[in-house]
Every structure is written in structure tokens, then in C-alpha cells.
Amino acid sequence: QVQLVESGGGLVQTGGSLTLSCAASGRTFSSYAMAWFRQAPGKEREFVSVISRSGTSTYYADSVKGRFTISRDNAKNTLYLQMDSLRPGDTSVYYCAARQGATDNSPQAYNYWGQGTQVTVSS
Numbered sequence: 001q002v003q004l005v006e007s008g009g010g011l012v013q014t015g016g017s018l019t020l021s022c023a024a025s026g027r028t029f030s031s032y033a034m035a036w037f038r039q040a041p042g043k044e045r046e047f048v049s050v051i052s053r054s055g056t057s058t059y060y061a062d063s064v065k066g067r068f069t070i071s072r073d074n075a076k077n078t079l080y081l082q083m084d085s086l087r088p089g090d091t092s093v094y095y096c097a098a099r100q101g102a103t104d105n106s107p108q109a110y111n112y113w114g115q116g117t118q119v120t121v122s123s
Contacts, residue, residue, distance in 0.1 A: 002026045002112050005094050009117030016086050016121070022079040022096030022114055027076040030054070033103045035110065036070060036081050038092035039118075047105040048094070049081065059103060063089075086121045093118050 003025040012018055016026050022034070035050040049060045049070040069082040079096050094117050097110035103109070 002029065002032060002098050004097050004098060004112055004114035006094065006114040006117040009094060009119045011120045011122065012086055013122050014087060017082070017084045018086065018119060020081040020083065020094055020096075020117060020119070024077045024098065026077070030074040032098040032100055032112075034070075034072055034079045035097045035103070035105070036079075036094060037097060037107055038090075038094045039116075040092040043105045045095070046120075047107070051079070051102040052103050052107055057103060059105065061105075075099075083119070086119075088121045088123045091119060091121050110113070 005023045008020040030053055033053055036048040037045050038048050039045040047061050047063055049068055051058045051070045051072050055072045067085045070092045071080045096114045098112040
């Protein structure tokens with residue numbers, strides 16, 4: 001079992017940057033594929049990015065490709081999301097999620113979730 005705590009959200013202007021972090025408890029962080037999802041008010045939770053257990057494979061939603069970078073530090077049990085060139089459409093609550101095994105971009109595939117961190121991009 002793993003517990004996840006996100007941090008790093010906030011208010012930023014269009015074109016700005018933020019780095020989200022997700023701290024995981026437990027000693028088996030490296031056995032989990034890790035992902036970021038986001039959910040805006042009135043919308044379904046959507047996939048943002050995922051990283052494999054070793055960190056060698058990453059995937060991104062088309063809407064963030066080239067602007068966001070996912071990474072992980074297995075020694076520190078921490079997942080990151082570097083967000084650059086932010087747009088008002090990126091405004092959402094961002095969640096990190098974990099699943100044992102291979103990467104997946106469906107929220108239904110993930111067993112463990114953080115509480116979320118709000119990102120607001122002003123125009």
C-alpha cells in the first residue's frame with residue numbers, strides 16, 4: 001500500500017511555470033507506475049502524464065506534450081511534474097496516482113490517489 005501527498009500548486013500567470021511534487025510513503029515506490037491526472041470543475045478526470053516504474057518510459061496527453069515533463073526520484077520516493085508555458089486551460093486540481101505494474105492512462109487503472117493540489121492559471 002502507498003500513500004500519496006501532492007504539493008506545489010498555486011496561482012500563476014499565463015506563460016508561467018510550476019513544479020508539482022508527489023511524496024509517496026512506503027518502501028516500494030519503485031514498484032509503482034506513477035501518473036498525473038487533472039480535473040476541472042464540471043469535467044471528468046483526465047490523463048496528463050505517466051511514468052514507468054524505472055522512469056525510462058514516459059507518456060503525455062497531447063494537450064500538454066512539449067510543455068510538461070514528468071519525472072521521478074525513486075531514492076526520494078517522489079514524483080514530479082514540471083509545467084511550463086501554462087495556459088488558462090490548464091487550470092484544474094492535479095492528482096498523482098499509483099498502480100503496480102505497467103503504465104496506463106485510464107484513471108480506473110489506478111488504486112492509489114493523492115488528495116490533489118489546485119493549479120490556477122490566470123489570463
